[in-house]
Amino acid sequence: LVPVSPNIDAVMLALYPEVKLVKNGSGQVFWQQYNVNLIGNMQVGAGYQIKMGSPQKLSISGTPLAAIQTSFLMPAGWSIMGYLHHENALIKNMLCLLYTSPSPRDLSTSRMPSSA
Numbered sequence: 375l376v377p378v379s380p381n382i383d384a385v386m387l388a389l390y391p392e393v394k395l396v397k398n399g400s401g402q403v404f405w406q407q408y409n410v411n412l413i414g415n416m417q418v419g420a421g422y423q424i425k426m427g428s429p430q431k432l433s434i435s436g437t438p439l440a441a442i443q444t445s446f447l448m449p450a451g452w453s454i455m456g457y458l459h460h461e462n463a464l465i466k467n468m469l470c471l472l473y474t475s476p477s478p479r480d481l482s483t484s485r486m487p488s489s490a
Contacts, residue, residue, distance in 0.1 A: 419446030
């Protein structure tokens with residue numbers, strides 16, 4: 375989904391004042407209380423950690439993506455990534471092409487790369 379207004383401030387507006395802190399996989403933060411927005415616009419494929427003061431429901435309006443045709447950079451090391459599909463799926467099926475051994479198409483066993 376590409377939000378109508380992709381700036382993290384606009385996306386989180388409905389959660390005020392309960393959203394305390396938002397952090398992306400690079401460690402950049404959105405901290406509304408101190409008027410800090412180092413995230414800017416949300417990025418396709420990126421994941422975000424959100425610290426809430428109480429449980430809330432986040433609704434985002436926007437344009438759906440064709441997940442099967444969408445690619446994004448996976449940097450070395452640990453990452454937080456978004457889930458682009460509209461249906462639930464097993465994680466081993468979604469990440470199978472990232473596996474390095476013995477075969478990226480082997481879905482019978484869940485494996486992590488040897489460098490993990």
